[in-house]
Amino acid sequence: MTQPERRYVITFGCPDRTGIVARIAQFLADAGGWIVEAAYHTDPDTSWFFTRQEVLASSLPYGVEELRARFAEIAVELGGEGKVADTGEPRRIVLLVSKEGHCVYDLLGRVASGELEVEVSAVIGNHNDLAAVTEGHGIPFHHVPFPREDKQAAFAEVRSLVARHDPHAIVLAKFMQILPTELCREWTGRALNIHHSFLPSFVGAKPYHQAYQRGVKLVGATCHYVTAELDAGPIVEQDVIRVGHGDSIRDMVRKGRDIEKVVLARGLRWHLENRVLVHGNKTVVF
Incomplete structure (x- = not known):
């Protein structure tokens, strides 16, 4: 059975507002990131935005630790919190x-x-x-x-x-x-x-x-x-x-x-x- 290509998984939540999806997509696009799966949801009761995105690891010019550091800055900018997981790391x-x-x-x-x-x-x-x-x-x-x-x-x-x-x-x-x-x-x-x-x-x-x-x-x-x-x-x-x-x-x-x-x-x-x-x-x- 062919193993799926290594991916970085970004999960993130923040108060909902206009432009969140565009900001994250632009951040990844600027680095050459190839998004292969993306999902979004906003809770209407709390106005909290959620997203999960998978990016091909091979499409980025740096590793997971640098991605974590760079995405942490985006999380602060958007007023939320998130994490980056690496499918190449054994669970x-x-x-x-x-x-x-x-x-x-x-x-x-x-x-x-x-x-x-x-x-x-x-x-x-x-x-x-x-x-x-x-x-x-x-x-x-x-x-x-x-x-x-x-x-x-x-x-x-x-x-x-x-x-x-x-x-x-x-x-x-x-x-x-x-x-x-x-x-x-x-x-x-x-x-x-x-x-x-x-x-x-x-x-x-x-x-x-x-x-x-x-x-x-x-x-x-x-x-x-x-x-x-x-x-x-x-x-x-x-x-x-x-x-x-x-x-x-x-x-x-x-x-x-x-x-x-x-x-x-x-x-x-x-x-x-x-x-x-x-x-x-x-x-x-x-």
Whole structure:
């Protein structure tokens, strides 16, 4: 399979006004930049402008660090903030897991098949259940027990393990532990969670049991960024699957796991491709 040509990805947001698109396009054109993908959006409620643009790296006379420095000046001029990513830089993720393995099996399979181009630097589990499959893929597995009487020490160890790899994303693949506020803050914009519910409905534990009691006809999953407020971070992706009156809780869990895997994989891919722009508690996904 032919690899796509290396690109620089510019994401940017600022207060909306006339001439933003023209200014960015002129900046790139002056350097000979060849834009191969561009998207724009303005939030009518906040009048905040968003854009994501991909430029062929080979079309510019300088590298990514100089592009970052030059674009920083444009960002200041326009009164906004942005970043420049390089598709030539390998992406790294760390998975946090517990006992449930469906999301881990799915992600590791996608990575192994080349469908998801990312390095899984490590898997950290509060149980040993997923050690064998992780190590079978040649990935280090770290077991960090979470005793009820001393979770603070366990989280400190997880924090240290994650910091070793400096990942682009920390994926809570059914981790089943609530991150402390300081970790939520440190991992802002990098920690992704998959919740087995179509948030904001059925927040917290046993959402399928809650849904069963309500007699719902659809169950869903939500991939969102982790914040200090439980299950309330900016939403990256959601999807649903139909259930019927004859489905048991077990059936609903099985169907829900199917949709969880897809939603998490989509959300992670978009995050790694710098397609998700966060503004307040909302996202724009280009």
